[in-house]
Amino acid sequence: MHIELTMAWRNIWRNPRRSILTILAIAFACLLLVFMLSFQFGSYADMIRFSLNIHTGHLQIKAEGYQKNREIRKVISDPAAVAERLEDRPDIRDYTFRSNAFSLLSSEKRTYGSMITGIVPDREARLTTIEAVIRKGDYLATGDTNQVIIGDLLAENLRVDVGDELVLLGQARDGSVAASMLAVAGIFSSGQEEMDRSVAMITRDTFDRLYFMRGAVHEIVAVCPSLADVKPAVTGLKETLSGLDMRYPLKVWTWQELIPGLLQGIKIDLISGVIFYLIMIIVVAFSILNTFLMAVFERTREFGVLLALGVSHARLTHLLMLESSFICLVGMAAGIAGGAALTLYFQHTGIHIAGAAEILRFYGLPEALRPQLSWLSLLLGPAVVFVVTFLTALYPAWRVRRFKPVEAMHAT
């Protein structure tokens, strides 16, 4: 065994240029895969964080049945009791209350149906990007009584600007008419069209008064320290909250259930990425196959001599497989090391795309894109490369098994 290892290692360096080129091809494929996968996973994490930070949060607690029809009656009757349970949990970083009602908003000239949301301004600002995406005027302040902030598309549709008056007309929790004059305090643009087109926010206290909520809310939105904490937190919350005595039983929703489209979008992007990587790996595999085949045919006479000296076909195959494994492992090690170094560098400094910083900041996104190195992104690509290279190397090794000593020695 020892002698085979030594022979294989020496054989590789008999033609250093070709071996180094092969190693580089493998190293480059690995490096690229490590970096690209890290970059992709990093941008997915950013995408999820960004989408959830706009409005959704990591999880939401609602009354059973509220999610489907958003009936104003289906309330969380005692939000303080839920908040108390949330305070106790280390896997909940922060939370806020919201109430919603589909109502009419009417300016001097125009009227649109709108989703009126009652928020707690300071809590909402800690959880979401809403304060950062106010484009004109001011964010809501605690204690505001008739101020409203509306999406820019809604403002455009209603033909209103900061300071203008709007009439709100809707239906309160008890079925009576909710009506009030509101002053536009600010206009936001979140980048999510549906929200910018239909949402208007007032303070929770104003909402409570107008819609006769008597202290109840519709949603409690919470965030965990990290996305990985969401699942255990939801499981734990379901148990804790089931003990509460509420008018309607409570239901906990994860962000995946609230915006299923987000994960689907990511999956589609990932699949197109995977197709690209497969094509790249196939190209690399062919170049390696070429190298290995050349190595075998070039050394036909040498193999003939070895066979004539009594080396078995099995041992010869073994030797060739060792050679290709060495090349492959050295390439992979170099690729992983290089890929990790490159990824860590950009993870540290971030990738600044010229001109994009302003747009990113506009929507409350971090200004630099950062790849995210993980065990998965580090090892997944190289593992696939190893398997493919190994399979490729089988073919020349298998060809050697058909060599006959005398014929091989006579080969030119």
Place this chain on the structure above:
Amino acid sequence: MKRMLFLTLCLMLIPSLSFAAERSAESIIGDALDQMRGMTSRSTNTMTIHRPDWERVMTIEGYTRDREYSIFWVLSPPRDEGNGTLKRGNEMWTYNPKVNRVIKLPPSMMAQSWMGSDFSNDDLAKSDTIVEDYTHRLTDVTTVDGKKVYIIDSPAKPEAPVIWGRLRFEIREDNVLLKEEFFDEDGALVKIMEALEIKTMGGRVLASTLKVYKTDAPDEYTLLVVDAVTFDLALPSNLFTRSALKNPPR
């Protein structure tokens, strides 16, 4: 003289002859709609919105003219007194005394419920064009309590701006609408309106209690009871206008 007598006889026979011929489905529906409204009408109604854990009772005063115009005001509960709805053809306006503004309902609100009931704004707005928006076919005639009941199947016309795919009516021979069923575009039964009580009021036979409910939640319903009604009275010509909405007649 003999000739005169014959002519008179002929003239007398004509109306009964036309009555004997089967009435068209359109005219049955049209007559049933007109029976509830008359040329003009004034009514007080009690609307009860029932939910398993909640109930709300409102009294509403309403005026109508032809099939096109109607105007309603809420009389009680006190919190909502003076809230009004005006319908002119397919358009609707709503008025709230607190903000003192008349607001035209945008298309996006038409599918929303009217005053929190199981009636949608569309049910009211599109009620006068039922005859034109659907094709009507008399499918069956049954007899209930010795009176003929016409069963009419009405698929929506392809180009009609309506939300229902098909309607089905049960109308008694004296023009009382017993039941109306609303089907969606896939042909599934969504909503049912039925007469629970039939009375003679204001000189007409009509459904004095109507119940509306969705088939997927039969324990949630709206009851509309006609407390008093007068037909064919003289109404001021400016009653069905936006300015009238702000000033209910007292």
